[in-house]
Structures are given as structure tokens and as C-alpha cells.
Amino acid sequence: MTSHPNNPSNEPLLPILDQPSSRRTALKAAGAALGLAAFGKAVSPLMVIPENVSVDEFLQQHYKELTDDDKAKVFARLEAETKEDYGADVTISDPEAIPGVKFGYAINLSKCNGNGACMEACNKENNHHRGVDQSYIRVLEMSKGSMDMEQGSTTYDHTVPQDDKFYMPVQCQQCDNPPCVTVCPVEATWKEDDGIVVVDYNWCIGCRYCEAACPYHARRFNWEQPEIPAEEVNPDQGYLSNRVRPQGTMEKCHYCLHRTREGRAPACLEACPTGARVFGDMNDPDSDINYVLKNKRVFVLKEELGTQPSFFYFFD
Amino acid sequence: MSTTTPDAIASDAPEDLVRSYPRFIWWGLGEATNGGVGFYLWMFVLTAIALVGANAWAVQVADGMIVTNMTDHVSWGLYIANFTFFVGLAAGGVMMVIPAYLYDDEEMHKVVIFGEIVAIAAIIMCTLSVLVDLGRPDRFWHLLPYIGRVNFPVSMLTWDVLVLNGYLLINLHIVGYLLYMQFLGRRPNPKWYVPFVFLSIAWAISIHTVTAFLYCGLGGRPFWNTALLAPRFLASAFVSGPAFIILVMRILRVTTGYTAPVSAANTLIQIIRVSMTINLVMLASEIFTMFYTGGAHGASAHYLFFGLHGHHGLVPWMWTAIICNLIGTVFFFLPAALERGSIRIAACVLCIVGIWIEKGMGLIVPGFIPSTLHEIVEYTPSLTEWKVSAGIWAFGFMVLTVLLKMATAVFHSSGESAKPTA
Ligand code: SF4
Ligand code: SF4
Numbered sequence: 001m002t003s004h005p006n007n008p009s010n011e012p013l014l015p016i017l018d019q020p021s022s023r024r025t026a027l028k029a030a031g032a033a034l035g036l037a038a039f040g041k042a043v044s045p046l047m048v049i050p051e052n053v054s055v056d057e058f059l060q061q062h063y064k065e066l067t068d069d070d071k072a073k074v075f076a077r078l079e080a081e082t083k084e085d086y087g088a089d090v091t092i093s094d095p096e097a098i099p100g101v102k103f104g105y106a107i108n109l110s111k112c113n114g115n116g117a118c119m120e121a122c123n124k125e126n127n128h129h130r131g132v133d134q135s136y137i138r139v140l141e142m143s144k145g146s147m148d149m150e151q152g153s154t155t156y157d158h159t160v161p162q163d164d165k166f167y168m169p170v171q172c173q174q175c176d177n178p179p180c181v182t183v184c185p186v187e188a189t190w191k192e193d194d195g196i197v198v199v200d201y202n203w204c205i206g207c208r209y210c211e212a213a214c215p216y217h218a219r220r221f222n223w224e225q226p227e228i229p230a231e232e233v234n235p236d237q238g239y240l241s242n243r244v245r246p247q248g249t250m251e252k253c254h255y256c257l258h259r260t261r262e263g264r265a266p267a268c269l270e271a272c273p274t275g276a277r278v279f280g281d282m283n284d285p286d287s288d289i290n291y292v293l294k295n296k297r298v299f300v301l302k303e304e305l306g307t308q309p310s311f312f313y314f315f316d
Numbered sequence: 317m318s319t320t321t322p323d324a325i326a327s328d329a330p331e332d333l334v335r336s337y338p339r340f341i342w343w344g345l346g347e348a349t350n351g352g353v354g355f356y357l358w359m360f361v362l363t364a365i366a367l368v369g370a371n372a373w374a375v376q377v378a379d380g381m382i383v384t385n386m387t388d389h390v391s392w393g394l395y396i397a398n399f400t401f402f403v404g405l406a407a408g409g410v411m412m413v414i415p416a417y418l419y420d421d422e423e424m425h426k427v428v429i430f431g432e433i434v435a436i437a438a439i440i441m442c443t444l445s446v447l448v449d450l451g452r453p454d455r456f457w458h459l460l461p462y463i464g465r466v467n468f469p470v471s472m473l474t475w476d477v478l479v480l481n482g483y484l485l486i487n488l489h490i491v492g493y494l495l496y497m498q499f500l501g502r503r504p505n506p507k508w509y510v511p512f513v514f515l516s517i518a519w520a521i522s523i524h525t526v527t528a529f530l531y532c533g534l535g536g537r538p539f540w541n542t543a544l545l546a547p548r549f550l551a552s553a554f555v556s557g558p559a560f561i562i563l564v565m566r567i568l569r570v571t572t573g574y575t576a577p578v579s580a581a582n583t584l585i586q587i588i589r590v591s592m593t594i595n596l597v598m599l600a601s602e603i604f605t606m607f608y609t610g611g612a613h614g615a616s617a618h619y620l621f622f623g624l625h626g627h628h629g630l631v632p633w634m635w636t637a638i639i640c641n642l643i644g645t646v647f648f649f650l651p652a653a654l655e656r657g658s659i660r661i662a663a664c665v666l667c668i669v670g671i672w673i674e675k676g677m678g679l680i681v682p683g684f685i686p687s688t689l690h691e692i693v694e695y696t697p698s699l700t701e702w703k704v705s706a707g708i709w710a711f712g713f714m715v716l717t718v719l720l721k722m723a724t725a726v727f728h729s730s731g732e733s734a735k736p737t738a
Contacts (some may be wrong), residue, residue, distance in 0.1 A: 024350065028349055035363055038363075038367050039367060039370060041371075042367045042368075042370040042371035042374065043370050043371065043373075043374040044374065045371070045374035045375045045377070045378040046374045046377055046378065048377075048378045049377070049378075049454055053454055058454060058455075062458075062465045065465075138689060140689060149689055149690040150615065150686070150690045152689070152690060153691075154689065154691055155691075170689060179534065179535065179536060182470055182471065183471050183472065183473065183533075183534070184467055184471060184473075185459060185466065185467050185471045185473035185474045185477065186458040186459055186464060186465055186466060186467060187465050187466075187467045188458070203455070203458060203465070204451075204452065204455075205450050205451070205452050205453075205455045205456065205458050205459065206381075206450050206451020206452040206455075207446075207449065207450055207451075207473065208391040208392060208449075208451070209471075209473050209530075211388065211391040212391055212392060212534060212537065212683070212684070213534050213536065214536060214688065215535065215536025215688045216536075216688060216689070217388070217389070217687055217688045217689045217691075219388070220388050221381070221388055221391060221451065222380070222451070223380055223381045223382040223384075223386075223387075224379065224380035224381075224382040225380060246452075247380045247451070248380060248381060248450075248451030248452040249451060249452060250451075302536070305535045305536060306535070307535075
């Protein structure tokens with residue numbers, strides 16, 4: 001680089017401010033103007049933000065800070081947006097955790113035959129993006145005689161069940177000590193009183209730290225805006241559960257809380273043709289899940305990590 | 317700076333000049349944007365690259381992170397890899413400060429400021445690398461204390477945001493104060509910067525430790541879940557930081573004629589020699605535990621070094637890193653490294669590249685492969701990710717150039733030893 005004269009005694013000290021314009025300052029100003037214009041052009045795709053994100057949405061507070069009034073407004077706005085974007089009439093509800101209830105889920109590995117009906121039901125119930133076979137559930141095909149997931153596969157496409165295999169569905173384990181909640185920098189995800197870990201899709205900043213932290217591959221990110229044909233949109237939606245998630249945010253299995261908190265079964269259980277799935281309130285002595293917990297030998301995945309799942313496995 | 321005698325400055329001090337701090341900054345910016353053809357060409361190229369990056373990022377925000385090659389399996393990629401490296405660079409920048417202040421190495425005082433300038437630019441690159449990794453950058457304000465809702469003190473990411481910003485402020489203060497005093501021709505008052513210098517030393521260690529905790533605190537990722545991660549981060553930072561500063565000083569000497577004392581660079585090389593050796597010893601012991609025991613901890617390492625079940629996307633990366641690091645280390649131990657020769661430059665470049673891979677792609681990506689359900693989904697950055705990352709590097713270099721020019725301009729104006737070359 002060549003030298004530049006900057007002897008303070010004869011060089012103007014404030015090159016732009018308060019100085020008669022010289023060739024150099026004029027050039028600098030032109031350069032700065034050009035640079036700014038180019039920058040404006042470069043980031044012009046960002047202009048979709050004001051189109052897609054309304055002021056109300058931008059300023060919306062964390063779920064826990066919303067009053068009932070706020071919620072009513074937010075839900076109405078979301079319903080209108082779904083109508084506009086997907087052409088579907090939906091109702092967004094917000095059923096609260098039932099006091100005293102703690103949900104648990106168990107899978108009978110002797111019965112599960114890997115048919116994948118649960119994954120399909122999950123996809124439909126939860127308004128998942130249709131482009132990919134998205135679902136909160138993954139069914140691992142495992143070799144008999146081994147619990148080593150390393151030997152398992154989720155991408156089998158032969159007929160099921162195979163004689164030398166068994167099948168192990170994995171979804172969110174609704175941990176009592178959930179690493180995903182611990183790591184979230186903005187408290188966008190938390191554990192509800194009935195044991196369900198939820199995400200405020202309107203508060204999540206999309207850092208994907210929770211996805212890195214979850215030991216069960218239970219979290220999914222919205223890499224793009226989900227696409228769902230209008231007639232396939234499930235109109236029965238919960239704010240913290242199956243409403244259509246915005247692009248760039250995290251989502252996960254929520255034990256179908258918009259159903260289960262109203263006494264219905266999770267969609268995956270309802271769809272399971274083998275009856276391998278057992279769901280219910282662990283605090284209720286007469287519930288099916290409690291029967292399983294008391295009478296079967298149940299185990300949890302990756303117990304050594306101390307996540308304390310509310311999701312159990314057993315063999316008959 | 318602090319060591320220059322008051323009278324030497326006083327004689328040349330621009331007494332009659334406007335003295336307020338904002339005006340000083342304005343003056344510095346004006347000076348920093350003066351230069352020859354080479355300078356303008358350099359800035360033009362950087363601007364162009366930064367604009368390409370800004371454009372790629374804007375498209376990513378509009379279309380979604382789908383334009384990256386990250387997936388639910390490999391949820392962090394090149395951006396976070398770069399972030400990790402930049403944190404090391406920022407922490408390493410402070411390696412100039414330790415000998416200068418803890419051991420009263422007089423010569424080092426003259427170059428300390430350049431280390432802190434490198435740290436400032438690196439932190440800015442860190443922040444940008446995190447920003448471009450967010451799926452919803454429009455919600456960044458959720459991370460701000462009081463306005464948003466931060467998960468403090470539980471989330472390591474919250475800690476990271478706090479310590480990085482704190483580190484930036486500390487370094488801005490030290491650099492700004494020292495340069496301003498120099499500009500005024502006054503002797504800096506130690507009360508106003510020495511405590512901050514010591515703070516910045518402790519803080520530099522904290523930024524890299526917290527960043528390591530970000531990964532090693534995750535029980536579900538055996539590859540990261542090792543107590544050696546934080547010390548390894550520090551050791552490699554204390555190589556890449558000083559190596560980078562040596563390169564910067566070399567460029568300054570060629571372009572502005574500002575010559576750092578020989579002993580300063582030699583101290584840095586001693587630091588690198590020790591740190592690199594420690595780094596390699598720790599790497600070797602990690603490799604031993606991973607391969608000798610096998611199991612889940614070994615699967616990622618296997619994938620990284622030799623490939624796993626027919627997948628070996630990272631193998632060429634990792635061996636490049638190892639070769640760079642080994643040759644770089646050997647070069648640093650040659651007596652020729654103490655001269656201002658090509659061996660020294662080569663050693664710096666090799667170690668920087670080696671550590672960039674080792675701390676970046678070689679650390680972040682294998683943490684996700686195999687996934688927690690032991691599936692293997694590979695990852696190679698998409699063109700968008702390369703563009704955005706290049707844009708961040710270019711912007712960082714622009715910041716670095718402007719700050720360095722401001723600093724040298726102050727030295728010139730106050731009659732410091734620097735002599736402009738023809
Ligand atoms: S399984 Fe994963 S997503 Fe579910 S609670 Fe545990 S850590 Fe969180
Ligand atoms: S992706 Fe969202 S929910 Fe997950 S840690 Fe980041 S902010 Fe929290």
C-alpha cells in the first residue's frame with residue numbers, strides 16, 4: 001500500500017465534518033453512498049419480513065406473560081393468518097393442564113410390528129409439512145438380542161415385521177429433567193404441570209440448541225414454511241401443540257395435549273393397529289398406564305443420562 | 317503506549333485540536349478511510365464479498381434455513397463451526413496482554429493494543445456468526461436482558477451472549493481509552509485501564525470456557541461430553557490468536573511501516589510453542605480414550621478420522637487439520653521461526669488453518685454424527701452457507717483494517733516511532 005500523508009499540522013483533521021469539500025472527501029462520500037445503496041440491494045430479500053411478520057406478532061410477549069385478553073387476540077390473529085396462508089378455517093384453543101394429572105406413555109415392544117401407522121397419524125394430526133415424511137416419531141428396527149441402537153435402522157423399506165427383528169418407536173420422552181429446557185436461552189420451551197414439554201412457537205428464536213441437547217432426537221426444526229393442502233389441515237388446533245408452526249422455529253411431540261387434556265387419546269395411540277401403545281394419567285391408580293408400570297418390567301431409554309423420561313418400554 | 321514518555325508526546329501533541337471523544341472517533345474514521353490504491357482495492361474487494369454474504373443471508377431469512385444443508389440430524393454446521401473458531405481468536409488476542417502486564421514485558425506494551433483490536437474484530441465476527449444461525453433473527457430481542465426473557469443462569473448460551481458482549485465492551489474501552497490518551501498527548505491514567513486489562517485477561521479465559529461448556533454440557537452427545545474440551549479450547553486459542561497477531565503485525569510492517577519490537581513477536585512464538593504442544597498432548601490423550609475404549613464415544617471419532625459404515629465426509633478435513641497442525645508446530649520449533657521469514661509466516665498460516673478445521677468442522681459436525689438414535693446423516697455446507705461465512709470474514713477484516721488504521725494514524729499523529737514507508 002502506498003503512503004498516505006497525515007501530518008496533523010497541515011492535513012484537515014475532520015475530513016467530512018466541517019471541512020471544505022476536497023476531492024478525497026467527495027470521493028469518500030460517493031463511495032459510502034454507493035456502498036449503502038449496494039447494501040440495501042443486497043439485503044432487499046429481507047423485505048418479506050414486514051409482510052410476513054406483523055407488528056403485533058413481532059411485539060408478542062412470551063406465552064406465560066399473555067393475559068386472557070392477549071391470548072384471545074393472538075389466537076384470532078393466528079386463525080386469520082392460517083385462513084390467509086392455507087385457506088383453512090381452524091380453531092385455536094388452549095386447554096390447560098388438568099391439576100393432579102401426570103401423563104405417561106408406554107410401548108409394548110412385543111406387540112409393535114413396525115408398521116408405522118403412528119408416524120402417519122402424527123403427521124396428519126400435527127399439520128406437519130407434507131413435502132417430507134415429517135413426524136415426531138421414529139420407529140427403529142432393531143436386531144433381536146440387542147438393545148444397541150447402533151445396530152438399529154429407521155430407514156427400512158421392506159415388509160414388516162421381519163423375523164429376526166423387533167421394533168422400537170422413539171418420540172419425545174417428556175423428561176422430568178429435560179436437557180432441552182435447561183439449554184434454551186430464552187425459555188421458549190418448558191415443562192408443563194402434567195409433564196408435557198412444550199414450545200412457544202412464537203417465542204423461539206430458532207437457535208436449535210435444544211435440538212442438539214435432546215438425547216432422543218425428539219425435536220424438529222421448521223427449516224421452511226410448512227406446506228399443507230387446505231383440505232388436509234387439521235382444524236382442531238392447540239396454541240402449544242398442533243397449530244401450523246412458523247418457519248424458523250422448533251417443534252416437538254406434545255402428547256397431543258389438545259386431545260389428551262380433554263380426555264381423548266393421542267393420535268398415534270388411536271392409529272396403532274397392534275395395541276402396543278398405552279397412555280394415561282400416572283397418578284390415577286386405575287389407569288392403564290399405571291397397570292403397566294405396576295405389573296410389567298418397564299425400562300426407559302438412556303437411563304444413565306438422568307433425563308428421567310415419562311415414556312416407558314416393556315416386553316410381555 | 318503507556319510507556320511513551322510524556323514529553324515526547326507533548327512536543328508533537330495536536331494541542332489546538334478538537335478534543336471530544338466522538339470527534340476523535342470521527343477523525344480516526346476519516347484517517348482510517350484514507351489510503352492508496354492498494355488500500356481502496358482491498359476495501360472494495362472486502363465490501364463486495366461482504367455484500368454477497370449479506371445477500372445470501374437475506375435470502376436465507378426469506379426462504380428459511382432450508383437453503384442451508386443443515387438438518388434435524390446435524391442441526392449446527394459451518395456457522396457455529398466458525399463461531400467456535402472466532403471465540404478462540406478473540407480469547408487468543410489477549411495473549412499479548414498477559415506477558416505485558418503480568419510479567420511487565422515492556423516491549424509487549426507497544427503491541428498489546430493490536431491484540432485487543434484483533435479481539436474486537438473477532439467478537440464482532442462471533443456475534444454475526446450466531447445471528448446468521450438463528451432461524452428467527454427478527455426475534456433476537458428475546459435474548460436481551462429485561463426486554464426479553466433470558467434463561468439465566470441455567471442456559472450456557474445465555475452466558476455466552478453475556479460474556480461475549482462484556483468482552484467486547486472491555487476491549488472497546490481499553491483500546492479507545494489508550495488511543496484517545498495517545499491522541500491527546502496525555503499519559504494514560506493506569507486507574508482507568510489497568511484494572512480493565514486484568515479483567516480482560518480473566519474474561520478472555522471465560523469466553524472460551526463458556527463456549528466449551530456450551531458443548532461439553534450436553535450428556536446426549538458423547539463426542540463433546542468430555543472435561544478436556546475447555547482446556548483444549550484454551551490451548552488452541554493460545555495458538556491461533558498469537559499466530560494471527562504475528563500475521564497482522566507483519567502486514568502492518570509491510571503496509572504502514574509500523575514495526576513492532578522483535579522481542580514481542582518472539583514472546584508470542586514461545587507462547588505458541590508451549591500451547592501447541594499442550595494442545596497436541598491433549599488431542600493424543602483424547603484419541604486414546606476414544607479409540608481404545610470404543611463404544612458410543614468412539615463412533616463419532618471413528619467417523620471423523622476413518623469414516624463409519626461407508627460414510628467419510630469429514631475424513632479429508634480432519635487429516636488436513638492434523639497435517640497442518642503437525643507441520644505448523646514443527647515449523648514453530650525451528651530457529652527460523654524467530655526470524656521474520658517465510659517459515660514463520662507458513663507456520664502461522666498452517667496452524668491457523670489447522671485449528672480452524674479442528675475447532676470448527678472437526679468438532680461441531682462429528683458431535684452430530686452419528687445422531688442420538690445412531691443414524692448417520694452427513695453434512696457438507698451449502699453454497700449459501702459458504703457465502704454467508706465468507707461475508708462475515710470479509711466484514712471482520714473490514715473492521716480490523718479500519719481499527720488498525722485508526723490506531724496507526726494515532727501513533728503517527730502523536731509522533732510515535734512509526735515511519736511511513738514510501
Ligand atoms: S425427549 Fe428430548 S424433547 Fe423430549 S423432553 Fe426429553 S430432551 Fe426434551
Ligand atoms: S431452538 Fe427455540 S426452543 Fe430450542 S433452544 Fe433455541 S430458542 Fe429454545
